[in-house]
Amino acid sequence: MTEQSASIMQGNRRATVLALAAVLCWSTVASAFKLSLQYLSPLQLVTIASVVSTLFMFAVICWQRRLPELRTSWRANYKWYLALGFCNPFLYYLVLFNAYALLPAQQAQPLNYTWGVVLALLSVPLLKQKLRRQDLLAGLVCYIGVLVIATKGDPFSLQFDQPFGVALALFSTVIWSCYWLLNTRIGGNAAVNLLLTFCCGLPWLFAAVMWQGGWQSPPVEGWLGALYVGLFEMGIAFLLWQGALLSCDNTARISNFIYLSPPLSLLLIALLVGESIHVATIAGLGLILLGVAIQQGALRHLLFRWQASR
Template identity: 30%
Template sequence: MRQHPLFYALAAIVLWASLATLGASVAALPPFFTVGVSLMVGSLCAIRHWRQWRVPPATLLLGVVGLFGYHFFLFVAFRLAPAVEANLLNYLWPLLIVLLSPVLLPGYHLNTRHILGALAGFVGAALVVTGGKLSIDLTALPGYGCAALAALLWAGYSLLTKRVPAFPTAAIGGFCLLSGALSLACHALMEPAVHPSASQWLTLLLLGAGPMGLAFFLWDKALKLGDPRQIGALSYLTPLLSTLLLVASGRGQLGPTTGAAIALIVGGALAGTVDWKGLRRR
Protein backbone atom coordinates (compact mmCIF):
# COMPACT_ATOMS: atom_id res chain seq x y z
CA MET A 1 0.00 0.00 0.00
CA ARG A 2 1.46 3.33 -1.07
CA GLN A 3 1.94 5.79 1.77
CA HIS A 4 0.20 9.14 1.55
CA PRO A 5 2.64 11.92 0.52
CA LEU A 6 1.64 14.00 3.55
CA PHE A 7 2.93 11.15 5.72
CA TYR A 8 6.40 11.56 4.19
CA ALA A 9 6.17 15.35 4.54
CA LEU A 10 5.12 15.12 8.19
CA ALA A 11 7.94 12.67 8.94
CA ALA A 12 10.46 15.12 7.41
CA ILE A 13 8.93 17.99 9.40
CA VAL A 14 9.20 16.04 12.67
CA LEU A 15 12.88 15.34 11.95
CA TRP A 16 13.54 19.00 11.07
CA ALA A 17 11.87 20.01 14.32
CA SER A 18 14.71 18.25 16.17
CA LEU A 19 17.33 20.39 14.40
CA ALA A 20 17.26 23.26 16.91
CA THR A 21 17.50 20.96 19.93
CA LEU A 22 20.35 18.91 18.48
CA GLY A 23 22.01 22.02 17.08
CA ALA A 24 22.04 23.62 20.53
CA SER A 25 24.30 20.78 21.69
CA VAL A 26 26.93 21.67 19.08
CA ALA A 27 26.41 25.44 19.08
CA ALA A 28 30.07 25.92 20.00
CA LEU A 29 31.17 24.33 16.72
CA PRO A 30 31.53 26.48 13.58
CA PRO A 31 28.29 26.29 11.54
CA PHE A 32 29.84 25.29 8.21
CA PHE A 33 31.73 22.49 9.95
CA THR A 34 28.49 21.26 11.55
CA VAL A 35 26.58 21.38 8.26
CA GLY A 36 29.42 19.80 6.30
CA VAL A 37 29.89 16.85 8.63
CA SER A 38 26.13 16.35 9.04
CA LEU A 39 25.51 16.32 5.28
CA MET A 40 28.38 13.90 4.72
CA VAL A 41 26.83 11.61 7.32
CA GLY A 42 23.41 12.15 5.72
CA SER A 43 24.71 10.89 2.39
CA LEU A 44 25.31 7.52 4.06
CA CYS A 45 21.53 7.05 4.28
CA ALA A 46 21.64 6.03 0.62
CA ILE A 47 25.16 4.62 0.37
CA ARG A 48 23.78 1.18 -0.52
CA HIS A 49 22.30 2.73 -3.67
CA TRP A 50 25.29 4.85 -4.64
CA ARG A 51 24.97 3.73 -8.26
CA GLN A 52 21.70 5.70 -8.40
CA TRP A 53 23.53 8.90 -7.49
CA ARG A 54 24.45 9.44 -11.12
CA VAL A 55 22.04 12.08 -12.46
CA PRO A 56 22.15 14.66 -15.29
CA PRO A 57 24.36 17.69 -14.54
CA ALA A 58 21.37 20.04 -14.38
CA THR A 59 19.70 17.83 -11.76
CA LEU A 60 22.91 17.64 -9.73
CA LEU A 61 23.27 21.42 -9.90
CA LEU A 62 19.70 21.85 -8.69
CA GLY A 63 20.34 19.52 -5.75
CA VAL A 64 23.56 21.27 -4.72
CA VAL A 65 22.01 24.75 -5.06
CA GLY A 66 19.11 23.55 -2.94
CA LEU A 67 21.06 21.90 -0.12
CA PHE A 68 24.33 23.83 -0.09
CA GLY A 69 22.99 27.17 -1.36
CA TYR A 70 20.20 27.25 1.20
CA HIS A 71 22.50 26.56 4.17
CA PHE A 72 25.23 28.88 2.86
CA PHE A 73 22.99 31.95 2.59
CA LEU A 74 21.17 31.12 5.81
CA PHE A 75 24.41 31.07 7.80
CA VAL A 76 25.64 34.22 6.09
CA ALA A 77 22.32 35.81 7.09
CA PHE A 78 22.87 34.83 10.72
CA ARG A 79 26.28 36.54 10.58
CA LEU A 80 24.94 39.77 9.08
CA ALA A 81 21.53 40.12 10.74
CA PRO A 82 19.87 39.51 14.12
CA ALA A 83 19.09 35.81 14.49
CA VAL A 84 15.37 36.21 15.24
CA GLU A 85 14.60 38.36 12.21
CA ALA A 86 16.82 36.24 9.93
CA ASN A 87 15.08 33.08 11.11
CA LEU A 88 11.68 34.64 10.52
CA LEU A 89 12.61 35.46 6.92
CA ASN A 90 13.96 31.93 6.57
CA TYR A 91 10.47 30.64 7.36
CA LEU A 92 9.14 32.33 4.24
CA TRP A 93 9.98 29.10 2.38
CA PRO A 94 6.69 27.27 3.10
CA LEU A 95 4.73 30.34 1.96
CA LEU A 96 6.91 30.63 -1.15
CA ILE A 97 6.32 26.96 -1.97
CA VAL A 98 2.58 27.62 -1.94
CA LEU A 99 2.73 30.91 -3.87
CA LEU A 100 5.25 29.73 -6.48
CA SER A 101 3.53 26.41 -7.22
CA PRO A 102 1.40 27.80 -10.09
CA VAL A 103 4.38 29.80 -11.38
CA LEU A 104 6.90 26.95 -11.58
CA LEU A 105 4.65 23.94 -12.04
CA PRO A 106 2.13 23.54 -14.87
CA GLY A 107 -1.34 22.43 -13.90
CA TYR A 108 -1.38 24.00 -10.44
CA HIS A 109 -3.45 26.96 -9.34
CA LEU A 110 -4.16 28.60 -6.01
CA ASN A 111 -7.54 28.90 -4.33
CA THR A 112 -8.56 30.77 -1.23
CA ARG A 113 -7.86 27.95 1.22
CA HIS A 114 -4.27 27.52 -0.03
CA ILE A 115 -3.51 31.24 0.33
CA LEU A 116 -5.25 31.71 3.68
CA GLY A 117 -3.68 28.54 5.08
CA ALA A 118 -0.18 29.62 4.08
CA LEU A 119 -0.64 33.17 5.39
CA ALA A 120 -2.06 31.95 8.71
CA GLY A 121 0.88 29.57 9.04
CA PHE A 122 3.38 32.36 8.41
CA VAL A 123 1.77 34.65 10.99
CA GLY A 124 1.81 31.78 13.48
CA ALA A 125 5.45 31.05 12.71
CA ALA A 126 6.25 34.75 13.14
CA LEU A 127 4.71 34.66 16.63
CA VAL A 128 6.68 31.53 17.53
CA VAL A 129 10.00 32.83 16.22
CA THR A 130 9.76 36.41 17.48
CA GLY A 131 7.62 35.96 20.58
CA GLY A 132 5.52 38.85 19.31
CA LYS A 133 8.49 41.23 19.38
CA LEU A 134 10.18 42.32 16.18
CA SER A 135 12.81 44.99 15.58
CA ILE A 136 14.09 45.90 12.15
CA ASP A 137 17.72 46.99 11.89
CA LEU A 138 18.26 48.80 8.59
CA THR A 139 22.02 48.18 8.81
CA ALA A 140 21.28 44.45 8.60
CA LEU A 141 19.53 44.66 5.22
CA PRO A 142 22.21 42.51 3.49
CA GLY A 143 21.60 39.81 6.10
CA TYR A 144 17.85 40.03 5.64
CA GLY A 145 18.38 39.69 1.90
CA CYS A 146 20.49 36.57 2.39
CA ALA A 147 17.81 35.01 4.63
CA ALA A 148 15.10 35.73 2.06
CA LEU A 149 17.33 34.32 -0.69
CA ALA A 150 17.86 31.15 1.36
CA ALA A 151 14.09 30.75 1.67
CA LEU A 152 13.67 31.31 -2.07
CA LEU A 153 16.38 28.75 -2.90
CA TRP A 154 14.78 26.06 -0.73
CA ALA A 155 11.31 26.75 -2.13
CA GLY A 156 12.66 26.75 -5.69
CA TYR A 157 14.58 23.52 -5.15
CA SER A 158 11.54 21.85 -3.61
CA LEU A 159 9.33 22.74 -6.57
CA LEU A 160 11.80 22.30 -9.41
CA THR A 161 12.55 18.70 -8.43
CA LYS A 162 9.16 18.04 -10.07
CA ARG A 163 10.30 19.74 -13.29
CA VAL A 164 13.64 18.06 -13.95
CA PRO A 165 13.76 14.55 -15.47
CA ALA A 166 12.67 11.93 -12.95
CA PHE A 167 15.49 10.77 -10.68
CA PRO A 168 15.58 8.23 -7.84
CA THR A 169 15.20 9.54 -4.31
CA ALA A 170 18.47 7.76 -3.48
CA ALA A 171 20.25 10.40 -5.59
CA ILE A 172 19.70 12.82 -2.69
CA GLY A 173 22.69 11.03 -1.17
CA GLY A 174 24.87 12.46 -3.92
CA PHE A 175 23.43 15.92 -3.34
CA CYS A 176 24.27 15.60 0.38
CA LEU A 177 27.81 14.36 -0.31
CA LEU A 178 28.75 17.18 -2.67
CA SER A 179 26.98 19.83 -0.57
CA GLY A 180 28.74 18.53 2.53
CA ALA A 181 32.10 18.72 0.79
CA LEU A 182 31.43 22.33 -0.25
CA SER A 183 30.38 23.20 3.30
CA LEU A 184 33.62 21.74 4.68
CA ALA A 185 35.54 23.74 2.08
CA CYS A 186 33.81 26.89 3.39
CA HIS A 187 34.77 25.80 6.90
CA ALA A 188 38.41 25.47 5.89
CA LEU A 189 38.39 28.91 4.25
CA MET A 190 36.24 30.89 6.68
CA GLU A 191 36.29 29.24 10.10
CA PRO A 192 38.89 28.18 12.67
CA ALA A 193 39.90 24.54 13.01
CA VAL A 194 38.02 22.57 15.67
CA HIS A 195 38.41 19.34 17.62
CA PRO A 196 34.92 18.13 18.62
CA SER A 197 34.43 16.11 21.78
CA ALA A 198 33.01 12.60 21.75
CA SER A 199 29.55 13.88 22.69
CA GLN A 200 29.69 16.48 19.91
CA TRP A 201 30.63 13.81 17.38
CA LEU A 202 27.64 11.77 18.54
CA THR A 203 25.35 14.76 18.07
CA LEU A 204 26.76 15.34 14.58
CA LEU A 205 25.98 11.71 13.75
CA LEU A 206 22.41 12.17 15.00
CA LEU A 207 22.05 15.37 12.96
CA GLY A 208 23.27 13.58 9.84
CA ALA A 209 21.06 10.57 10.42
CA GLY A 210 17.93 12.66 11.03
CA PRO A 211 17.26 16.32 10.17
CA MET A 212 20.31 16.68 7.90
CA GLY A 213 19.95 13.30 6.24
CA LEU A 214 16.83 11.13 6.25
CA ALA A 215 14.59 14.22 6.32
CA PHE A 216 15.81 15.27 2.85
CA PHE A 217 14.95 11.84 1.41
CA LEU A 218 11.48 11.92 2.98
CA TRP A 219 10.95 15.47 1.70
CA ASP A 220 11.89 14.43 -1.83
CA LYS A 221 9.48 11.49 -1.65
CA ALA A 222 6.68 13.74 -0.42
CA LEU A 223 7.20 16.29 -3.20
CA LYS A 224 7.38 13.62 -5.89
CA LEU A 225 4.05 12.12 -4.81
CA GLY A 226 2.15 15.05 -3.35
CA ASP A 227 0.69 18.48 -3.89
CA PRO A 228 3.27 21.16 -3.01
CA ARG A 229 0.50 23.59 -2.02
CA GLN A 230 -0.64 21.21 0.72
CA ILE A 231 2.92 20.33 1.75
CA GLY A 232 3.87 24.01 2.00
CA ALA A 233 0.94 24.75 4.31
CA LEU A 234 1.78 21.72 6.48
CA SER A 235 5.43 22.81 6.76
CA TYR A 236 4.64 25.60 9.21
CA LEU A 237 4.39 22.89 11.85
CA THR A 238 8.22 22.87 11.76
CA PRO A 239 8.89 26.00 13.89
CA LEU A 240 6.05 25.07 16.23
CA LEU A 241 7.30 21.52 16.87
CA SER A 242 10.86 22.82 17.09
CA THR A 243 9.88 25.26 19.84
CA LEU A 244 7.94 22.59 21.75
CA LEU A 245 10.96 20.26 21.62
CA LEU A 246 13.23 23.03 22.93
CA VAL A 247 10.81 23.59 25.79
CA ALA A 248 10.65 19.86 26.54
CA SER A 249 14.45 19.68 26.61
CA GLY A 250 14.69 22.65 28.98
CA ARG A 251 16.27 24.94 26.37
CA GLY A 252 13.26 27.15 25.71
CA GLN A 253 10.07 28.49 27.19
CA LEU A 254 6.57 29.22 25.98
CA GLY A 255 5.55 32.86 25.71
CA PRO A 256 2.16 34.55 26.02
CA THR A 257 1.65 34.41 22.25
CA THR A 258 2.16 30.64 22.00
CA GLY A 259 -1.54 29.78 22.16
CA ALA A 260 -2.36 32.13 19.29
CA ALA A 261 0.61 30.79 17.31
CA ILE A 262 -0.52 27.19 17.77
CA ALA A 263 -4.06 28.05 16.67
CA LEU A 264 -2.83 29.89 13.57
CA ILE A 265 -0.34 27.21 12.52
CA VAL A 266 -2.63 24.24 13.10
CA GLY A 267 -5.57 26.08 11.57
CA GLY A 268 -3.49 27.11 8.57
CA ALA A 269 -2.20 23.57 8.09
CA LEU A 270 -5.75 22.17 8.17
CA ALA A 271 -7.03 24.88 5.83
CA GLY A 272 -4.24 24.31 3.34
CA THR A 273 -4.18 20.50 3.35
CA VAL A 274 -7.77 19.34 3.83
CA ASP A 275 -10.23 19.45 0.93
CA TRP A 276 -13.28 20.51 2.96
CA LYS A 277 -15.60 20.57 -0.07
CA GLY A 278 -14.60 17.01 -0.90
CA LEU A 279 -15.27 15.92 2.67
CA ARG A 280 -18.75 17.49 2.57
CA ARG A 281 -19.54 15.75 -0.73
CA ARG A 282 -18.51 12.39 0.77
Protein backbone atom coordinates in the same frame (compact mmCIF):
# COMPACT_ATOMS: atom_id res chain seq x y z
CA MET B 1 -12.09 -9.34 3.70
CA THR B 2 -10.27 -9.98 0.45
CA GLU B 3 -6.54 -10.56 0.22
CA GLN B 4 -6.14 -7.29 -1.67
CA SER B 5 -7.98 -5.20 0.95
CA ALA B 6 -5.98 -6.88 3.72
CA SER B 7 -2.78 -5.99 1.90
CA ILE B 8 -3.91 -2.36 1.56
CA MET B 9 -4.73 -2.16 5.27
CA GLN B 10 -1.35 -3.62 6.17
CA GLY B 11 0.38 -1.14 3.88
CA ASN B 12 -1.53 1.76 5.43
CA ARG B 13 -0.61 0.64 8.94
CA ARG B 14 3.04 0.44 7.90
CA ALA B 15 2.80 3.88 6.29
CA THR B 16 1.35 5.33 9.50
CA VAL B 17 4.19 3.93 11.61
CA LEU B 18 6.84 5.19 9.16
CA ALA B 19 5.24 8.62 8.85
CA LEU B 20 5.00 9.06 12.63
CA ALA B 21 8.65 7.99 12.98
CA ALA B 22 9.67 10.59 10.36
CA VAL B 23 7.67 13.30 12.13
CA LEU B 24 9.32 12.37 15.44
CA CYS B 25 12.75 12.72 13.79
CA TRP B 26 11.89 16.11 12.35
CA SER B 27 10.51 17.24 15.70
CA THR B 28 13.88 16.74 17.38
CA VAL B 29 16.09 18.54 14.88
CA ALA B 30 15.34 22.12 15.97
CA SER B 31 16.59 21.23 19.46
CA ALA B 32 19.55 19.37 17.91
CA PHE B 33 20.43 22.44 15.81
CA LYS B 34 20.39 24.76 18.80
CA LEU B 35 22.33 22.41 21.10
CA SER B 36 24.93 21.59 18.43
CA LEU B 37 25.53 25.27 17.67
CA GLN B 38 26.78 25.69 21.24
CA TYR B 39 29.88 23.72 20.20
CA LEU B 40 30.09 24.28 16.44
CA SER B 41 29.97 27.16 14.02
CA PRO B 42 27.14 26.99 11.45
CA LEU B 43 29.69 26.10 8.75
CA GLN B 44 31.20 23.29 10.85
CA LEU B 45 27.76 21.88 11.60
CA VAL B 46 26.56 21.84 8.00
CA THR B 47 29.87 20.41 6.74
CA ILE B 48 30.07 17.50 9.18
CA ALA B 49 26.35 16.74 8.91
CA SER B 50 26.51 16.79 5.11
CA VAL B 51 29.44 14.36 5.03
CA VAL B 52 27.58 12.04 7.42
CA SER B 53 24.42 12.22 5.31
CA THR B 54 26.36 11.59 2.09
CA LEU B 55 28.00 8.47 3.53
CA PHE B 56 24.65 7.26 4.88
CA MET B 57 22.91 7.73 1.52
CA PHE B 58 25.77 5.96 -0.25
CA ALA B 59 25.38 2.99 2.11
CA VAL B 60 21.62 2.94 1.49
CA ILE B 61 22.09 2.97 -2.30
CA CYS B 62 24.62 0.15 -2.05
CA TRP B 63 22.15 -1.83 0.05
CA GLN B 64 19.39 -1.15 -2.51
CA ARG B 65 21.78 -2.17 -5.33
CA ARG B 66 21.24 1.11 -7.16
CA LEU B 67 24.90 1.98 -7.79
CA PRO B 68 24.54 1.69 -11.60
CA GLU B 69 21.83 4.39 -11.46
CA LEU B 70 24.37 6.93 -10.18
CA ARG B 71 26.27 7.04 -13.49
CA THR B 72 23.09 7.05 -15.58
CA SER B 73 21.46 9.83 -13.56
CA TRP B 74 24.64 11.91 -13.50
CA ARG B 75 25.10 11.75 -17.27
CA ALA B 76 21.48 12.75 -17.86
CA ASN B 77 21.19 15.54 -15.29
CA TYR B 78 24.66 16.64 -14.15
CA LYS B 79 23.91 20.35 -14.73
CA TRP B 80 20.85 20.12 -12.50
CA TYR B 81 22.80 18.29 -9.79
CA LEU B 82 25.44 21.03 -9.78
CA ALA B 83 22.74 23.67 -9.28
CA LEU B 84 20.90 21.62 -6.67
CA GLY B 85 24.10 20.92 -4.75
CA PHE B 86 24.74 24.63 -4.40
CA CYS B 87 21.20 25.12 -3.04
CA ASN B 88 21.24 22.13 -0.71
CA PRO B 89 23.18 21.33 1.40
CA PHE B 90 25.53 24.31 0.91
CA LEU B 91 23.39 27.45 0.81
CA TYR B 92 20.20 26.24 2.50
CA TYR B 93 21.71 24.74 5.64
CA LEU B 94 24.34 27.45 5.96
CA VAL B 95 21.60 30.10 5.95
CA LEU B 96 19.33 28.05 8.22
CA PHE B 97 22.01 27.29 10.81
CA ASN B 98 23.05 30.95 10.91
CA ALA B 99 19.40 31.81 11.58
CA TYR B 100 19.34 29.31 14.46
CA ALA B 101 22.58 30.81 15.79
CA LEU B 102 20.95 34.26 15.94
CA LEU B 103 17.38 33.39 16.97
CA PRO B 104 15.83 31.31 19.74
CA ALA B 105 14.91 27.89 18.39
CA GLN B 106 11.23 28.59 19.14
CA GLN B 107 11.35 31.46 16.61
CA ALA B 108 13.56 29.94 13.91
CA GLN B 109 11.61 26.67 13.65
CA PRO B 110 8.12 28.14 12.98
CA LEU B 111 9.54 30.73 10.55
CA ASN B 112 11.24 28.00 8.55
CA TYR B 113 7.97 26.05 8.48
CA THR B 114 6.42 28.61 6.07
CA TRP B 115 8.34 27.03 3.18
CA GLY B 116 5.23 25.15 2.03
CA VAL B 117 3.40 28.38 1.26
CA VAL B 118 6.52 29.88 -0.35
CA LEU B 119 6.70 26.78 -2.55
CA ALA B 120 3.15 27.38 -3.80
CA LEU B 121 3.84 31.06 -4.49
CA LEU B 122 7.13 30.44 -6.32
CA SER B 123 5.57 27.74 -8.49
CA VAL B 124 3.67 30.51 -10.29
CA PRO B 125 6.69 32.23 -11.93
CA LEU B 126 8.95 29.15 -12.05
CA LEU B 127 6.52 26.44 -13.14
CA LYS B 128 3.93 28.72 -14.79
CA GLN B 129 1.22 27.44 -12.47
CA LYS B 130 -1.88 29.48 -11.68
CA LEU B 131 -2.11 31.43 -8.44
CA ARG B 132 -5.20 30.46 -6.48
CA ARG B 133 -7.06 32.71 -4.07
CA GLN B 134 -6.39 30.22 -1.29
CA ASP B 135 -2.62 30.58 -1.94
CA LEU B 136 -2.82 34.34 -1.44
CA LEU B 137 -4.95 33.95 1.69
CA ALA B 138 -2.60 31.28 3.03
CA GLY B 139 0.42 33.53 2.44
CA LEU B 140 -1.27 36.44 4.22
CA VAL B 141 -2.22 34.32 7.26
CA CYS B 142 1.23 32.70 7.45
CA TYR B 143 3.12 35.96 7.35
CA ILE B 144 0.88 37.53 9.95
CA GLY B 145 1.98 34.59 12.09
CA VAL B 146 5.61 35.31 11.18
CA LEU B 147 5.13 38.92 12.25
CA VAL B 148 3.59 37.87 15.56
CA ILE B 149 6.53 35.55 16.31
CA ALA B 150 9.26 37.96 15.16
CA THR B 151 7.86 40.88 17.21
CA LYS B 152 7.06 38.68 20.24
CA GLY B 153 3.35 39.40 20.08
CA ASP B 154 3.45 43.10 19.18
CA PRO B 155 3.15 43.10 15.38
CA PHE B 156 2.11 46.76 15.14
CA SER B 157 5.38 47.94 16.70
CA LEU B 158 7.44 46.40 13.86
CA GLN B 159 10.36 46.10 16.28
CA PHE B 160 12.52 43.01 15.81
CA ASP B 161 15.16 41.83 18.29
CA GLN B 162 17.10 40.05 15.55
CA PRO B 163 15.93 41.31 12.13
CA PHE B 164 18.87 39.67 10.35
CA GLY B 165 18.08 36.32 11.95
CA VAL B 166 14.42 36.64 10.90
CA ALA B 167 15.52 37.54 7.36
CA LEU B 168 17.80 34.49 7.21
CA ALA B 169 15.06 32.15 8.45
CA LEU B 170 12.66 33.45 5.79
CA PHE B 171 15.34 33.37 3.10
CA SER B 172 15.94 29.70 3.92
CA THR B 173 12.32 29.00 2.92
CA VAL B 174 12.95 30.55 -0.50
CA ILE B 175 16.09 28.45 -1.02
CA TRP B 176 14.34 25.24 0.10
CA SER B 177 11.36 25.92 -2.16
CA CYS B 178 13.62 26.61 -5.15
CA TYR B 179 15.46 23.37 -4.41
CA TRP B 180 12.28 21.29 -4.61
CA LEU B 181 11.04 23.16 -7.68
CA LEU B 182 14.34 22.40 -9.43
CA ASN B 183 13.94 18.79 -8.30
CA THR B 184 10.79 18.53 -10.40
CA ARG B 185 13.02 18.65 -13.48
CA ILE B 186 14.68 15.36 -12.52
CA GLY B 187 13.06 11.94 -12.46
CA GLY B 188 14.51 8.74 -11.09
CA ASN B 189 15.12 7.50 -7.56
CA ALA B 190 14.94 10.10 -4.79
CA ALA B 191 17.83 8.62 -2.78
CA VAL B 192 20.07 8.62 -5.87
CA ASN B 193 19.18 12.23 -6.57
CA LEU B 194 19.87 13.25 -3.00
CA LEU B 195 23.28 11.53 -2.95
CA LEU B 196 24.40 13.17 -6.20
CA THR B 197 23.10 16.52 -4.97
CA PHE B 198 25.07 16.28 -1.74
CA CYS B 199 28.20 15.16 -3.61
CA CYS B 200 27.94 18.37 -5.63
CA GLY B 201 27.37 20.45 -2.50
CA LEU B 202 30.35 19.15 -0.51
CA PRO B 203 33.03 20.93 -2.61
CA TRP B 204 31.30 24.26 -1.88
CA LEU B 205 31.41 23.50 1.83
CA PHE B 206 35.06 22.42 1.75
CA ALA B 207 35.94 25.60 -0.16
CA ALA B 208 34.12 27.72 2.42
CA VAL B 209 36.01 25.98 5.23
CA MET B 210 39.34 26.72 3.54
CA TRP B 211 38.30 30.30 2.86
CA GLN B 212 37.58 30.77 6.57
CA GLY B 213 41.08 29.67 7.42
CA GLY B 214 40.94 25.89 7.61
CA TRP B 215 39.43 23.35 9.96
CA GLN B 216 39.42 23.54 13.74
CA SER B 217 38.33 20.32 15.37
CA PRO B 218 35.26 20.77 17.60
CA PRO B 219 34.70 19.05 20.97
CA VAL B 220 33.09 15.63 21.20
CA GLU B 221 29.67 17.16 21.90
CA GLY B 222 29.87 19.00 18.58
CA TRP B 223 30.73 15.83 16.66
CA LEU B 224 27.83 13.96 18.26
CA GLY B 225 25.39 16.77 17.49
CA ALA B 226 26.49 16.98 13.85
CA LEU B 227 26.30 13.18 13.55
CA TYR B 228 22.71 13.27 14.81
CA VAL B 229 21.73 16.09 12.43
CA GLY B 230 23.36 14.34 9.47
CA LEU B 231 21.65 11.03 10.17
CA PHE B 232 18.18 12.14 11.25
CA GLU B 233 17.55 15.52 9.60
CA MET B 234 19.28 14.81 6.29
CA GLY B 235 19.04 11.02 6.07
CA ILE B 236 16.84 8.69 8.09
CA ALA B 237 13.78 10.98 8.27
CA PHE B 238 13.88 11.41 4.50
CA LEU B 239 13.89 7.63 3.91
CA LEU B 240 11.16 7.04 6.49
CA TRP B 241 8.89 9.58 4.83
CA GLN B 242 9.67 8.18 1.39
CA GLY B 243 8.81 4.70 2.66
CA ALA B 244 5.53 5.96 4.10
CA LEU B 245 4.54 7.52 0.78
CA LEU B 246 5.31 4.28 -1.05
CA SER B 247 3.40 2.11 1.46
CA CYS B 248 0.06 3.93 1.63
CA ASP B 249 -2.68 3.80 -0.98
CA ASN B 250 -3.40 7.54 -0.64
CA THR B 251 -0.88 10.21 0.39
CA ALA B 252 -3.68 12.22 2.02
CA ARG B 253 -3.77 9.54 4.73
CA ILE B 254 -0.37 10.56 6.05
CA SER B 255 0.19 14.11 4.74
CA ASN B 256 -1.54 15.68 7.75
CA PHE B 257 0.89 13.99 10.14
CA ILE B 258 3.40 16.68 9.23
CA TYR B 259 1.31 19.15 11.28
CA LEU B 260 2.35 17.28 14.41
CA SER B 261 5.99 18.26 13.94
CA PRO B 262 5.96 21.96 14.97
CA PRO B 263 4.02 21.51 18.26
CA LEU B 264 6.18 18.52 19.20
CA SER B 265 9.26 20.52 18.29
CA LEU B 266 8.24 23.39 20.60
CA LEU B 267 7.72 20.91 23.44
CA LEU B 268 11.19 19.42 22.91
CA ILE B 269 12.74 22.90 22.66
CA ALA B 270 11.32 23.69 26.09
CA LEU B 271 12.43 20.36 27.57
CA LEU B 272 15.85 19.91 25.95
CA VAL B 273 17.06 23.43 25.14
CA GLY B 274 15.43 25.02 28.18
CA GLU B 275 13.76 27.88 26.34
CA SER B 276 10.64 29.32 27.92
CA ILE B 277 8.06 29.21 25.13
CA HIS B 278 6.55 32.66 24.54
CA VAL B 279 2.78 32.96 24.14
CA ALA B 280 3.41 34.89 20.91
CA THR B 281 5.31 31.89 19.52
CA ILE B 282 2.32 29.60 20.11
CA ALA B 283 -0.09 32.15 18.59
CA GLY B 284 2.15 32.75 15.59
CA LEU B 285 2.67 29.04 15.04
CA GLY B 286 -1.09 28.55 15.14
CA LEU B 287 -1.49 31.15 12.38
CA ILE B 288 1.26 29.53 10.30
CA LEU B 289 -0.36 26.10 10.61
CA LEU B 290 -3.72 27.66 9.72
CA GLY B 291 -2.15 29.23 6.63
CA VAL B 292 -0.62 25.92 5.55
CA ALA B 293 -3.98 24.19 6.08
CA ILE B 294 -5.68 26.83 3.90
CA GLN B 295 -3.04 26.42 1.21
CA GLN B 296 -3.53 22.62 1.11
CA GLY B 297 -7.32 22.92 1.06
CA ALA B 298 -7.71 21.13 4.40
CA LEU B 299 -10.17 23.67 5.77
CA ARG B 300 -12.38 23.45 2.70
CA HIS B 301 -12.40 19.65 3.03
CA LEU B 302 -13.37 19.83 6.72
CA LEU B 303 -16.12 22.37 5.99
CA PHE B 304 -17.50 20.14 3.24
CA ARG B 305 -17.54 17.13 5.57
CA TRP B 306 -19.24 19.17 8.31
CA GLN B 307 -21.95 20.38 5.94
CA ALA B 308 -22.46 16.86 4.60
CA SER B 309 -22.93 15.49 8.12
CA ARG B 310 -25.68 17.97 8.99
